[in-house]
Amino acid sequence: xGTAQPHSQAWTTMSDCKYIGAIDQGTTSTRFIVFDEAGxxxxxxxxxxxxxxxxxxxxxxxxxxxxxxxCKVAEIALKKAGITGENLAAxxxxxxxxxxxxxxxxxxxxxxxxxxxxxxxxxxxxxxLEREGHAEDVKKVTGLPIATYFSAPKLLWLRRNVPAVHDxxxxxxxxxxxxxxxxxxxxxxxxxxxxxSTNASRTxxxxxxxLQWEPSxxxxxxxxxxxxxxxxxxxxxxxxxxxxxxxxxxxxxGILGDQQASLFGQLCLSxxxxxxxxxxxxxxxxxxxxxxxxxxxxxxATVGYQLSxxxxxxxxxxxxxxxGSIIQWLRDQLGIIQDAKEVEExxxxxxxRHGSNKDIYFVPAFSGLFAPHWRKDARGxxxxxxxxxxxxxxxxxxxxxxxxxxxxxxxxxxxxSKLPNTVLRVDGGxxxxxxxxxxxxxxxxxxxxxxxxxxTTALGAAYTAGLxxxxxxxxxxxxxxxxxxxxxxxxxxAQKRNDLLKGWGKALSKSLDWIQExxxxxx
Numbered sequence: 278x279g280t281a282q283p284h285s286q287a288w289t290t291m292s293d294c295k296y297i298g299a300i301d302q303g304t305t306s307t308r309f310i311v312f313d314e315a316g317x318x319x320x321x322x323x324x325x326x327x328x329x330x331x332x333x334x335x336x337x338x339x340x341x342x343x344x345x346x347x348c349k350v351a352e353i354a355l356k357k358a359g360i361t362g363e364n365l366a367a368x369x370x371x372x373x374x375x376x377x378x379x380x381x382x383x384x385x386x387x388x389x390x391x392x393x394x395x396x397x398x399x400x401x402x403x404x405x406l407e408r409e410g411h412a413e414d415v416k417k418v419t420g421l422p423i424a425t426y427f428s429a430p431k432l433l434w435l436r437r438n439v440p441a442v443h444d445x446x447x448x449x450x451x452x453x454x455x456x457x458x459x460x461x462x463x464x465x466x467x468x469x470x471x472x473x474s475t476n477a478s479r480t481x482x483x484x485x486x487x488l489q490w491e492p493s494x495x496x497x498x499x500x501x502x503x504x505x506x507x508x509x510x511x512x513x514x515x516x517x518x519x520x521x522x523x524x525x526x527x528x529x530x531g532i533l534g535d536q537q538a539s540l541f542g543q544l545c546l547s548x549x550x551x552x553x554x555x556x557x558x559x560x561x562x563x564x565x566x567x568x569x570x571x572x573x574x575x576x577x578a579t580v581g582y583q584l585s586x587x588x589x590x591x592x593x594x595x596x597x598x599x600x601g602s603i604i605q606w607l608r609d610q611l612g613i614i615q616d617a618k619e620v621e622e623x624x625x626x627x628x629x630r631h632g633s634n635k636d637i638y639f640v641p642a643f644s645g646l647f648a649p650h651w652r653k654d655a656r657g658x659x660x661x662x663x664x665x666x667x668x669x670x671x672x673x674x675x676x677x678x679x680x681x682x683x684x685x686x687x688x689x690x691x692x693x694s695k696l697p698n699t700v701l702r703v704d705g706g707x708x709x710x711x712x713x714x715x716x717x718x719x720x721x722x723x724x725x726x727x728x729x730x731x732x733t734t735a736l737g738a739a740y741t742a743g744l745x746x747x748x749x750x751x752x753x754x755x756x757x758x759x760x761x762x763x764x765x766x767x768x769x770x771a772q773k774r775n776d777l778l779k780g781w782g783k784a785l786s787k788s789l790d791w792i793q794e795x796x797x798x799x800x
Contacts, residue, residue: 294366296358297743298527299735300347302372302456303535304393307343309350310735311358311365314748316758318732322353329390334397337390340378343456344463351523362524369531369742370464371538371734372456374479377431379442379504380459382450385467388441391456392431399430406430411497418494420478420485420569420578422651428455429481429498436499451504455480457532458506464529466520472506473513474589475537478580483508485569485578488589510583511537512741531741533582535734536560539704540592541582542737543728544759546752549696552733553683555707558647559597561686564590565694574689575649582737584744584752593693595648595686599641600679601707606643607675613668623672624712636661638681638784639674646788649689656791660784679707680717681781687721700724704733711765719769720777729760 296319301308307326311319324346329337355361375394380387392398403423406412412423421427432453435442445451452462458472477483477490482498482505484491490505509515515529533541536554540562543552548566553559562581569578569591581592599606604617614620640646642655659674687698701723707713708727718725730736743749769777 293364294748296360296365297739297748298351298354298365298368298524299739299742300351300368300370300460301535301732301735301738302343302347302370302460304373304376304395307346307350308735309347309354310732310739311354311360312736312739316730316736316739316755318730320354320357321732322350322357324350332398334400336393336396338376338393340380340387340391340459343391344460347460347463348521348523351521355523362518362527365524365527366748367528367530367742367746368518368524369533369738369740370457370460370529371533371535371738372460372476374455374476374534374536375426375428376456377428377435377480378454378456378459379432379435379445380452380462381445382452385462388445388451389435389439391459392435394426396431397425399425399434402430402433415481415494417571418484418491419481420571421481422577423481427479427481429494429500432500433498446499446501446504449501449503451501452506453500453504454506457534461506461515461529461532463520464518464524465516468519469516470506471509471515471532473509473511473532473534474580474583475511475534476532477506477508479534485580485591488580488583510585510588511541512582512584512745514745528742528746530743530745531738533737533741536562536594537580537582537592538735538737539733540564540737541740542730542733542735543702543704544752544756545581545702546756549694549699550702551687551690551698551700552702552704554733555600555679555703555705557600557602559600559679559683559686559705560594561596561683561690562592562594563690563694563696565593565696566591570693572689572693574692575651576686576689576693577648582741584741593690595689597679597682597686598645598647599643600682601705602643603639603641603675603678604707606641607672611671613671620672620676621710621712623669624676627669627673636663636780637666637670637674638780639671639678640784640788641675641678641682642788646785648686650685650785652789654790654792655788658784658788660787661780676710676713677716677720680713680720681778683717684720684778684781698723700726703727704731714763714765715768718765718767720774722767722769722771722774724767725765726761727763729762
């Protein structure tokens with residue numbers, strides 16, 4: 278976008294462009310958020326979309342429905358803010374990562390529903406790739422293990438099982454992409470087929486060092502290079518929106534995958550800066566600087582964000598499968614709480630009733646253990662029960678489980694990066710639980726900080742777009758906006774911390790070797 282520069286510079290000096298828009302296209306819903314010059318939220322609109330379950334372990338989304346909801350939330354959020362697209366200096370996009378779709382170049386129509394990141398229908402394809410001995414090469418080139426999460430196996434499944442996709446790939450009529458590419462295609466009125474390096478780094482098709490599609494992997498997965506989007510920096514002039522009435526003429530200035538957007542929104546701009554998002558699961562990401570780190574401790578190497586051709590920041594990522602979902606389980610399966618909010622009160626009573634002696638451990642390996650252990654054979658265990666154990670202690674153990682799992686990922690990051698974990702920046706729903714956050718700080722032995730603007734994912738997309746058009750001058754200016762809402766400091770003696778971690782290690786060992794592979798997966 279070199280040629281468009283003078284235009285966009287002149288355009289942002291117009292005094293009425295006082296806002297930045299962000300499209301936040303998530304797994305269950307789509308949001309549009311309007312931010313002001315201080316990075317504060319002016320308005321929000323949110324719409325859920327359908328989760329399509331055709332078979333056990335399958336999850337799909339309808340791309341047309343996602344586009345429809347995106348148009349709707351943009352219109353509503355602008356109306357709520359009392360502005361129009363003309364008042365937006367730029368718009369940024371952030372999205373659920375890895376979710377994969379194929380549409381037709383000639384008709385512009387999807388050839389199949391999008392296959393969602395959590396969909397496990399590619400289990401057999403992944404096992405086949407491992408048997409054929411591809412795992413090491415794939416990890417070396419992409420930074421990723423072979424897993425059902427990533428886009429490439431989903432594409433191979435579509436190629437093998439959907440004739441329309443197979444034919445379109447053969448004839449090169451197919452356009453392949455993650456959700457960001459679909460949104461960019463629609464926003465540009467069908468003119469642009471692009472993605473950014475953070476999203477591309479999750480496809481299992483991109484070379485992590487060159488930031489280009491890797492020919493050997495395109496061959497392996499049967500994807501012609503012509504069908505793939507161009508890989509751009511996250512902060513980039515993607516041109517002007519022409520495909521959506523609400524955003525007509527607004528410049529699209531940034532794209533980031535959701536976890537990377539939250540890393541940038543938390544302003545983790547220095548090597549060693551780390552954020553953790555507490556949702557259904559937990560996503561932890563550490564800025565490791567300008568060179569990727571090949572993880573030896575069960576983490577993923579990925580692109581953190583890219584502000585220009587030359588400025589690439591890499592990250593290490595670890596995900597914990599069950600965090601908020603543990604609390605839902607206490608509510609829906611065990612029935613010991615009626616509302617997720619009650620868990621903090623129960624956990625507090627456990628402390629009051631039995632002193633600070635935390636003998637119960639809960640390992641929530643409902644579908645195996647994720648990073649950094651990667652044990653599919655693990656299952657959930659509750660250990661250390663005695664006659665006096667009660668629902669208060671179980672609630673407390675369930676809360677603690679999230680903090681312990683985050684510690685495991687944090688230790689893996691320290692081991693891989695050799696960088697000390699100084700402060701953990703946190704966001705997501707569970708960060709409003711004081712007992713959890715205090716225990717997180719205690720068991721990590723570091724300070725934990727929550728920022729004022731909780732919507733760090735959308736904020737990250739807004740920041741990249743704003744930087745692109747000069748709405749904000751540079752990242753130093755952004756740092757002046759960062760305000761903390763709350764900070765927790767460790768208060769646990771080192772000896773006590775080590776004892777508790779030893780107990781957690783013991784509990785983890787009890788969760789392993791539970792499922793024999795040949796028994797098959799039960800749900």
